[in-house]
Amino acid sequence: MTQVQPKLPATRINDAQQALAVAQQLAEQFRRDAALRDRERQLPHHELAQFFASGLGAITVPRAFGGIAIPSAQLAAIVAILSEADAAIGQVPQNHFYALEVLRVNGSPAQQQRLYDEVLAGVHLGNALAEFNSPSAHQRSTRVTAGRLTGSKFYATGALFADRIPTAARGDDDKEQLVFVPRHQAGVSVIDDWSGFGQRTTGSGSVQFVDVIVSDEDVVPFQTAFERPTAVGPFAQILHAAIDQGIARAAFNDMLDFLRNRARPWPDSGVERASDDPLTLDRTGRLAARLSAGDALLALAGDAVDRAQQHATAENVAAASVTVAQARAWTTEVSLEAGNLLFELGGSRASLREHNFDRHWRNARTHTLHDPVRWKYPAIGNYLLNGVLPPRRGTL
Template identity: 60%
Template sequence: MTTRIITSDGEALAVALDIARQLRPDSAVRDRERRLPHPELALITRSGLWGISVPKAYGGAGVSKVTLAKVIAIIAQADGSLGQIPQNHFYALEVLRVNGTPEQQQRLYAEVLAGRRFGNALAELGTKTANERTTRLSREGDGFRINGRKFYATGALYAQRIPTSVVDDQGVQHLAFVPADSPGLQVIDDWSGFGQRTTGSGSVVFDNVPVSAQDVVPFQSVFDRPTPVGPLAQILHAAIDTGIARAAYEDALHFVRTRSRPWVDSGVDQASDDPLTVKSFGQLAIRLHAAEALLERAGHYLDSARDDSTAETVAAASIAVAEARAISTEIALSAGTTLFELSGSQATLAEHNLDRHWRNARVHTLHDPVRWKYHAIGNYYLNEQNPPRRGTI
């Protein structure tokens, strides 16, 4: 498979818009039938979009975080599940940028530019908190063995490598870039969420899986010192929700213009002239534009933190991203619900599958609670308290 090498931010955005145009027509069918998007992911891979965050020094475009967030939002607008699948791919590449050795960076970045996709095996079920990890990394000779079970492993089903969070014998966390075809590794397609249905966010089981020492990158230290890894993870989530919100908004516009009937008391002939419907669209548009603006603003803060990572710049980026996450959560859910209020009963017919927008938003926005984003934001501005450094703020 020949993979394009994208070399600039402008090219990345142009390619994303072209790919989104091709993905959009069958998005409702893929969701309805839970049709796993292998051909679509191959299309995205060939386009070069999976490699846009590879630094220029290693042959990539090294795009800004503003551009990266926009690309994810564009793809998520076309298909919410496809927008989420590369989230942990880019997250792993950022961990590699921050903590990998030059040899690891050279080798793994080259794989990505050649068309290899990274999934993830980070979260686990049954632990006391969402951040706790029990999957073990045990020394064996010059390498290691991994034992454990993961869930919410978005993208692992489609990946050639599965970056996996593991804990060594000293209780220190690492990220192991495990080849997906390793003996003892099993990816299970058991994701049954009612939204984001084709993300492949199921289980990964490690039964004495071998991993080379050269494929293990320090992970815990990413959060022990100021780095932009945490807010990078979060801005991608905000971009996914913003894209889902834009999709719901655009579908609502189209449905009201072409199919909906005005309410009998409105005194107008077209639903698009109903004054209360017009007002509601105005409210949606303002909040959507605010979400998109805050997403771009957060990207600028994150770019600053990447260029100069201090406690202050990383905290400012984390808060800017938290603001984008808070409003993107709300508008994604609101747009998915208001679509039906404005479009009417016809919009609920299964043939349209318009409920996928709300289902996708509801499932994805549960990644981490928005109520704690407001707490972090308020504490930062009111009490000058920096937020904790981790991937969930």
């Protein structure tokens, strides 16, 4: 059993109000060079170390283990704040919190105590779930047998920065496990080969495991979290919805600043400033309303996730999945709309490289493909019309 030490020791956060304040302070720092990091692909090693040293990485740890078990709506608000400042930094902790939720529902008390203690100390959990060599995203060939882990992963968001890499692998019984692999264990190779046109600094590259020695204490059941009702799926998805909401707000705020201070009015529009144009005012007001609706949907979804966590019945989990799917579908569309509208109203000057405003649309377009919205509407409709409970999985 390997004990993992964080890059920096973490402070303790005592309540949700403090967590929100810390997130806002960090967001102010992260926002300053977000455009530069995206343009030059400067990976946020320092910024993520700051995040986990701040104590925010431990805010979902249950109270029985020393955490504050922050409500899901407030967690989503924090993720949205961070994603508004820098969408890549906002996405990286999503897998960290997801792994902690799997640990909460499936870990043994000894595993929970040890791994929660690490996280409270500042340990960052990455991920290695998806694979190229399987016919579909939920099928994996990576194996953990006789204490050895072998396989290859991609889209391993955050693994490049992490202290442990929770890894999906099939065990001796062919059931999927989540192996909390130490990042620097012999045989682990994290490859910085992510080249997406959006979310460029998430470190979402490849991970290879070659005969990696793993301890039984680091292996947590994974598949069984979906064989019975748990909130793991909707919990994962509300964080993705929050990332999209943050991206939308970043695009909207940059649009407001540009229209007020830098945009020129359309020729023959009859106004002196672009911000006085009636059509611009209409489109801006419409998007503002849609953004506020996104905040409200996230709050409703957070309450539904909390109910499913506290009382994990089939109906509560289904209701949470559907409520979160509605929020995710909405924030998907609004984040893309906000990125588009910035250019529509800002005109060609908004596309200048010095602004790097295109990163908002690129980030939204890339992140919203994580689990496409087209999967969600049929599940919502089937539940509402026919009472069919949605499938239990991490993408719904």
